[in-house]
Amino acid sequence: MTIETLARFQFAMTTIFHYFFVPFTIGTTLVVAIMETCYVVTKNDVYKKMTKFWGNILLLSFAVGVVTGIIQEFQFGMNWSDYSRFVGDIFGAPLAIEALLAFFMESTFLGLWMFTWDNKKISKKLHATFIWLVFFGSLMSAMWILTANSFMQHPVGYVIENGRAKMVDFLALITNVQFFYEYGHVITAAITMGGIVVAGLAGFQMLKKDKLSDLAQDIYKKSIRIGLLVTLLGSISVMGVGDLQMKALIEDQPMKFAAMEGDYEDSGSPAAWALISWADEAKHEEVFGIKIPYMLSILSYDKLSGSVDGMNTVNEELIKKYGKRNYYPMVNVLFYSFRIMAAFGTLMFGVSVLGLYLTRKKKPILYNHKWMLWILGLTTFAPFFANTFGWVVTEEGRYPWTVYGLFTIKDSVSPNVSVTSLLISNTVYFLLFSGLAVMMVSLTVRELKKGPENEEQLLQETIAASLDPFDKGAFL
Numbered sequence: 001m002t003i004e005t006l007a008r009f010q011f012a013m014t015t016i017f018h019y020f021f022v023p024f025t026i027g028t029t030l031v032v033a034i035m036e037t038c039y040v041v042t043k044n045d046v047y048k049k050m051t052k053f054w055g056n057i058l059l060l061s062f063a064v065g066v067v068t069g070i071i072q073e074f075q076f077g078m079n080w081s082d083y084s085r086f087v088g089d090i091f092g093a094p095l096a097i098e099a100l101l102a103f104f105m106e107s108t109f110l111g112l113w114m115f116t117w118d119n120k121k122i123s124k125k126l127h128a129t130f131i132w133l134v135f136f137g138s139l140m141s142a143m144w145i146l147t148a149n150s151f152m153q154h155p156v157g158y159v160i161e162n163g164r165a166k167m168v169d170f171l172a173l174i175t176n177v178q179f180f181y182e183y184g185h186v187i188t189a190a191i192t193m194g195g196i197v198v199a200g201l202a203g204f205q206m207l208k209k210d211k212l213s214d215l216a217q218d219i220y221k222k223s224i225r226i227g228l229l230v231t232l233l234g235s236i237s238v239m240g241v242g243d244l245q246m247k248a249l250i251e252d253q254p255m256k257f258a259a260m261e262g263d264y265e266d267s268g269s270p271a272a273w274a275l276i277s278w279a280d281e282a283k284h285e286e287v288f289g290i291k292i293p294y295m296l297s298i299l300s301y302d303k304l305s306g307s308v309d310g311m312n313t314v315n316e317e318l319i320k321k322y323g324k325r326n327y328y329p330m331v332n333v334l335f336y337s338f339r340i341m342a343a344f345g346t347l348m349f350g351v352s353v354l355g356l357y358l359t360r361k362k363k364p365i366l367y368n369h370k371w372m373l374w375i376l377g378l379t380t381f382a383p384f385f386a387n388t389f390g391w392v393v394t395e396e397g398r399y400p401w402t403v404y405g406l407f408t409i410k411d412s413v414s415p416n417v418s419v420t421s422l423l424i425s426n427t428v429y430f431l432l433f434s435g436l437a438v439m440m441v442s443l444t445v446r447e448l449k450k451g452p453e454n455e456e457q458l459l460q461e462t463i464a465a466s467l468d469p470f471d472k473g474a475f476l
Contacts, residue, residue, distance in 0.1 A: 006422035007079040007413050010429060012395075014072045016388055017433045021065035023387055026142065026187065027194020028058045029135045031230055036128045038226075050219050052117070053452035054198055055131075057444055062110065064440050071429065078425070083402050083412030089166045090158060091148045094173070098144035106137030139187065146183045147174055152403050153394070154178035154252055165406065178252065181245035182394075188241055189345075189390065192234030193383035196348050199227030199355065200380025203373045205448060212451070219452045221359070221367065224376070228355040235349035242345075243299075250300060250308065253404065255318065255327055256397030258311045259334040261296060262286060265310040271296035279331040284312060322405060329399040337389040337396075344386035351379045 032055050039047035076084045084091075113130040116122045151158075157172030158165045167173065202223040209217055249257040258264075262277035264285050273295030278287045297306040309317075311328060318327045355376060358366035366372045398404055402412045 001419065001423075003417055003419055003422060004410060004413050006419060006426060007417065008409065010079060010422065010426050011075050012392075013426070013433070014068070014075055014429060015395075016391065017437070018065065018068035018072045019387060019391055020384055021061050021068060022142070023186070023190030023193045023383070024197060025058065025061045025065050026135070026138045026190035027192065027230070027234070028054065028061060028197060029131065029138055029194070030191055031194045031198050031227060032058055033128070033131045033135050034226060034230070035223075036131055040124045040128045046215070046218055046222065049215075049452050050223055051131075053219065053447075054223065055113075056447050057201075059110075059114065060440060060443050060447075064436055066107075067436065068433070071432070079414050079417055079422070080402075080412050081414040081416075083407065086164050086407050086412070087148075087151070087403060089164065090151055090173070093167070093170060094144040094147040098141050102137055102140035102144055106134055106141055109133040109137060142186060142190075143183060146186060147176070147179055150176045150179035150182050152401075153182065153398065155403055155406055160406075165403070177248070181241065181248055184241035185238060185245050185390075188234050188238035189383070189387055190234075192231055192238055192345075192348055193387065195227045195230030195232075195234055196351070196383055197227070197380055199224045199231060199352075200377050201444075201448060202227065203376035204380070205451075206367055207370055207373050207377065209367065213453060215453055216451050221364075224355065224366075225359055228352045228359070231348055232352040232356060235345060235352060238345060239349070247300060253397065254309055254314045255311060255329065256334070256393075258309060258314055259329050259331045259397060260338045260393065261308065262289060262331060262335045263308060263310045264312050266313055267296060267308045267310065269297065269305045269307040270294045271300065271306060271308050273299060274335070277335055279335070281328065281331055284315075284328060325400060325408075327400060329397055334393055334397050337392045341386050341389040341393065344382040344389075348379060348382050348386070351376060351382075 032051055035047050035054065036051040038044070039051060109130045113127065113134060116127060116130070151173060154176055155165070156176050157167055157169035159168050160166070202220040205212070205220050206217070206224070209220075212220070246257070246260075249260075261267075262274045262279055264279070270293065272291035272293045274289045274291050277289035277291075279285065280287050294304050296308060297304055300306055300308055311331070315327050319325075355366060358364070358372065366376070400408050400410065402409050
């Protein structure tokens with residue numbers, strides 16, 4: 001294995017694991033905020049118990065997300081120092097704002113929300129405001145992170161001086177057209193994730209409804225309804241924003257778009273869309289494929305005509321523009337990652353529509369059929385797959401660039417790392433992430449087993465664990 005390959009694997013492993021929890025936290029915060037707002041409006045204590053119960057799981061996700069985020073930051077100094085030097089002037093401002101303002105705001109109000117449940121000086125409305133401010137802080141945090149990432153996809157507002165990118169227009173950076181597509185896609189996907197995770201976990205709990213109290217059943221039923229409604233709104237939004245983002249790639253990153261469609265040759269007009277395809281990446285040609293006529297033209301241009309350049313054509317254009325090198329990404333990985341992402345997104349949309357219909361007041365039949373609850377429960381895992389494969393498409397499709405058109409992956413690797421050090425750090429990180437994953441799952445299962453009736457005890461144990469790192473149930 002080469003240093004470049006090991007460094008890329010480590011960054012991918014770190015980012016994928018961290019990204020399990022970022023959208024989870026953002027989406028679950030919204031669901032919890034909605035639940036507490038329902039409590040403030042209706043004064044129904046059931047919604048208060050729901051808020052505290054799902055809030056415990058939110059706190060676990062937030063804690064693990066912070067830990068993995070810190071580990072991810074180490075990557076830039078460890079394995080990608082040349083890249084850090086190149087983009088340091090660009091990334092400095094948005095990442096500093098994210099850490100000093102957005103994340104500080106998010107964590108501060110989360111602490112206030114945790115510790116002021118029983119404070120008589122804090123009104124119900126003010127307490128609910130705290131969790132909404134946590135959600136707003138998470139949106140701001142994501143905004144500044146994606147501002148930096150959008151520069152990597154579509155660099156703007158810079159000049160090159162002494163071999164480094166220097167920011168000359170901060171406004172251009174935060175109004176980058178790629179940012180609006182990327183931010184919209186990430187946030188709507190996070191909202192979808194929060195909704196389906198809450199609904200799915202509640203669905204799993206309803207499988208043992210014969211052992212649940214009437215209060216617990218009521219809480220889980222309401223959680224399913226709220227979760228599915230949030231999922232429906234999020235999934236519709238993510239499909240709309242995702243469609244706009246994919247169309248923008250035709251001009252901004254044509255190689256990524258062509259690879260996602262598996263097209264080495266120009267499609268012609270009308271363009272057919274490949275349902276199944278396999279490429280011989282060494283020969284730069286398609287081995288076989290099943291295509292649907294007209295569909296690619298419809299998806300790309302919203303009409304029955306229009307062609308798309310193939311990878312071979314795009315490669316020649318990139319050679320003329322940037323010099324001779326291999327601009328072909330991992331075609332089969334991109335092709336199927338995109339379709340897996342879209343398939344799981346469609347699944348969540350379908351489950352939310354059917355779930356809301358089958359839990360309507362007149363005839364809530366979903367709760368009486370275990371196979372339906374199993375489908376709902378298993379859908380809990382769908383957003384983790386969708387988000388992961390979506391990230392793979394976004395980052396792998398930019399090959400061979402770290403900053404598109406400016407800086408390559410090969411030039412980004414730290415000059416002082418070795419294969420041995422990377423093998424050791426990869427092993428350590430893998431074991432660490434595996435341990436964190438086991439801990440997160442076990443603590444979540446523990447919360448679910450205790451049930452929402454014991455939310456007061458759960459909240460106190462969760463807070464105590466976050467403060468005492470030597471407690472056997474601690475997650476920090």
